Amino acid sequence: MTASPNEHTIKIDQTDPAETGTTTLSVRTLKLSDFRNYASARLDLDARPVVLVGDNGSGKTNLLEAVSLLGPGHGLRGRPYAELARKDGQGGFAIAANVRTRHGELDIGTGFAQRVGEDGTGRTVRIAGKDSSAGALGDYVKQVFLIPAMDGLFTGGGSDRRRFLDRLVVAIAPGLRTSLSRYERAMRQRNRLFQMREYGKSLFEGLEEQMAEAGIAIAAARSTRWSGSPRSSTSGAKPKAKPLSPTRCWRCMGRSRPTLRAVATEAEDAFRILLEEGRERDRAASRTLEGPHRSDLLVVHGPKNAPAAICSSGEQKALLLGLVLAKAELIKTMEGIAPLVLLDEVAAHLDGVRREALFAEILRLKVQAWMTGTDKELFSPLAQSAQILDVNRGIISP
Ligand SMILES: Nc1ncnc2c1ncn2[C@@H]1O[C@H](COP(=O)(O)OP(=O)(O)OP(=O)(O)O)[C@@H](O)[C@H]1O
Ligand SMILES: [Mg+2]
Structure with missing residues (x-):
């Protein structure tokens, strides 16, 4: 093992997981009140992937954000709760969901009400009718997400990459x-x-x-939690995931590397x-100046043997997707639950081959993936296998 605080090699492969005993975490009902641009909305769903199609500003990302709040944390945009309350509403919001988990169906409610004299930093959470904490949601709702704000990950500062890596690792x-x-x-x-x-x-x-x-x-x-996972191998063939996930080996290294x-x-x-x-x-x-707080995550495009930073934006998007879906797969393998996968505006950045590979990977993983886009055509390969919904100025229709 390389036990330096600065240097790690992470190897993953994407051969098929054993399908036995895994549950697909899925949102079955989602109700919103005064959340962002939704005065009120209700969605009834099955376990299949969900595709949200609509014009710019119609409320697609807002829906993904609401789903992300069924887990711990501040949601996929990481914004203050007061901002999520509808502008012309009462100053608060509520989200209620029925979620199929490993432990059966679960009612989850979360909301926020800014009252006079309160700083508005906390949200209320109810799990199966009992008051709880946002942190406790992590026991039930596992999720991974990718949003456009993460597009510059490989060319931006090292601290973002470190946070990205740590978010991947914390899940397992x-x-x-x-x-x-x-x-x-x-x-x-x-x-x-x-x-x-x-x-x-x-x-x-x-x-x-x-x-x-x-x-x-x-x-x-x-390092070791990843390379020690049961399916780690450098030699594993990855025919299905190849066009989408060319990442074979991530190296995480610091500026100076003590051996x-x-x-x-x-x-x-x-x-x-x-x-x-x-x-x-x-x-x-x-x-x-020295230590794991200075570590960086170096992602290499396997087939090209090139660092991600010099790859094209579509290639970078595919690499990011590869990492995020690898995390989903690890959660599935290690915890026996296929997490929610929230992918905001990913399809438009991929060419046809990579898009097909993304859809194939989502179906293979049997995850309830939530995807958004402005062009319905791009999702036509999923016409039979996903729930495709139109979003139009805060109104959702099949
Ligand atoms: N607190 C709020 N109250 C009311 N409206 C809001 C609030 N926050 C955001 N909005 C509005 O919600 C609308 C939808 O935003 P959203 O980000 O979901 O759009 P989108 O469908 O993802 O669009 P795009 O395709 O451009 O990404 C925007 O017009 C935004 O201004
Ligand atoms: Mg959006």
Whole structure:
């Protein structure tokens, strides 16, 4: 194992999963009140993929956003809840859904009501009629998503790619969240010490110990949970997914790469020493220059053997889709539940071959994928196998 906080190789392949014992997570009923441009709306669905077609500004992404709020977090746009309340409404919104989960049908309700004197940061959540928390939704609703805002992932800053990778990993290794916050906290305190005129050496040692422990746990989660999955292989043939998911190997590496090839405890020691030796350098920079917070995710287009950053925008879109669908497949394999897959405006960016490959992959995975687009024609191969709905200024019709 390569146990460096900066360097990981992640290998996945896309051969067919064992289909036994998996459930397709699917939204069966969705009701919206005062959500974005919807005064009220209701959808009754089966487990098949859902295609939303309509003009710009008709409310397609808003629907995907509502579905994303059936899971934990702030939804796929990550916007403040107050913004989601309909402009001409009462200042709040409500979403109610019936969802088919691994544990049977489940009623989920979530909403937001900004009251005088409240900061409006929280939303209410009810699961099967009981008050609950947004975090608890993660036990029932697994989802992956891709939105146009992620298009610049390969050419933008490293922190976005790191967050993207960590979101992928957290879905199958939830402990990563705790390691990340422990690491961040210790690093913030260490950085603060650099501002102080006087400080005890032992203060540094304690914080670096914590950073080493959490940092190696982060590195291990980012790499071994993926390469250790039952279907990892570099030699696996991937005939079906090939046009869509040419990603064979993602390398995640930092700017400087200490070679720490060791078991976890040795790696922790080595990282701790690295931090200790880097104290003066870090003090000059007023921040920590080495560690998993500087890691980057390098995605390589397999057949072309080219980094994603120099691929065309359609190729980059296909690579992103490959990663997101690989995550969906991993969730399915490891947890026995095919997650919701929310894909905003993906079809229009793909050529015919890649579009066919996307649809084939969605059907093979048996996921309830939600897709949006302005051109119904592009989805014609799905005419029999998906639920195609027209969205027109906040009104949804089959
Ligand atoms: N809080 C809100 N209250 C009322 N309307 C809103 C609110 N937030 C967004 N809207 C409006 O909802 C409309 C639909 O937005 P949405 O992003 O869903 O469009 P879309 O169908 O995805 O369009 P496109 O094809 O351009 O992506 C927009 O006109 C937007 O201005
Ligand atoms: Mg949209």
